[in-house]
Amino acid sequence: MSSEANQHKLNPNTFDMDGIEVPFKDGQTIMDAALAAGIYIPHLCHHPGLTPHGSCKLCMVDIGNKCMSSCTTPAVAGQQVSNNTPVLNEARKTITQLLFIEGNHLCPSCEKTGNCTLQAMAYYLGMLEGHFPQFFQRREVDASHLTVMLDRDRCILCELCVRASREVDGKNVFAITGRGVTAHLVVNSPSGKLADSDLETSDMAAHICPVGAILIKEHGYEIPIGRRTFDLHQVGEIGLEKMIQAKAGHTNE
Template sequence: MSAGANQPEFSPNTFTMDGIEIPFKDGQTLMDAALAAGVYIPHLCHHPGLTPHGSCKLCMVDIGSGRASSCTTPAVAGQQVSNNTPALNEARRTLTQMLFIEGNHLCPSCEKTGNCTLQAMAYHLGMLEGHFPQFFQRREVDASHSTVMLDRDRCILCELCVRASREVDGKNVFAVAGRGITARLIVNSPSGKLADSDLEIDDLAAHICPVGAILIKAHGYEIPIGWRTFDLHQVGEIGLEKVIQARVGHTDD
């Protein structure tokens, strides 16, 4: 009997995730391949078309005896990947709880409620309370721009706005400065204010925030509560990015 005769056979470009065979193309990450196959992996900092970042760690999966971020890990034929396990979901829930208490996310009074991916993720993972003591951070609010407001109290440092500004808008409006507890979102302008940046209301960076850190002025509550994205959809629905993009007038066309 040849070595490996009792091992399951795999197609040249497939791996298994929770027992499901997932096809992939050369160069695809585990996240890209899973989403293309209709398999959801929880995530906050990933967005199709943007360079993977791996900052939120919600998309971590188990590969053999190791653990890795699926948005940055290349797919390899024959990999055995675990995604939807009690241990992983418990770790994801803890990370989500930490994001809630590290910032000031007061959902009932936030304009983003119902459209907030962080809020939807908490529901998805069964998070019922914050668990940890609240930090009650006091960070600067920048309302200097004529059409866009920046509320750093709600920023989760996913860097989606940073990457969208650089990679899609062709600008360099945002960056993250500092490390650890001192890390913060900054504006690349002479004064550090949005008003002195080249951010425009049609930029993807002005709309991509998954929480309520970047808001469009004078457009609050245009969509009534009860009819917002996550009032009508589950965060785990595949292709939900297109639904969100359509609501803010951004498509891949």
């Protein structure tokens, strides 16, 4: 038996990613296994502990010449996975450009700048301009809630707030309705307004938004530009999502 065969026999639960042997546990996705091994796969809709969704498509990897979402694809022994390639990163940059022009993401004037994962992803992928014509969509802003504001202009439909509200907060405050260009975030309340929902400032759903679609009122610009999360950290740092949630006082472990 060859040394390679002996190695696989000793470590049957591994797959190859860009030439690196990645161990995994039964039931883990490629994303979870990669992150556990300290390997970053770009993503926006994934969050540790929440049900994988596969909506942003930034985490797509190449498996046998097929593009698959790594956050929803189970790890399988012996898989040959490509992640950090020029072709995949160019596709990821295009997706990021589309997310920017489909919403109104004006970084210099946004309170979320420096703390925005979408902005950090653009830097990570080398996106220096929008490339596509801006949509300038008009989406409803909901400022009815006493402490939380909802700006749908910035929503990227990642459903993190939907899953956090349902799976962690146990409230089911948010949902996505419509398809294609009509898809948008809605509030599950009699009036459709945040004020009539049971959302609280302490809820995970109020803090998990990766962009500036959900903001806590009267707390803007508390951290000066230059000291914000992505002023000090790269988006590819492993465990950064958990650190951000821990700072906000919201964990789901």
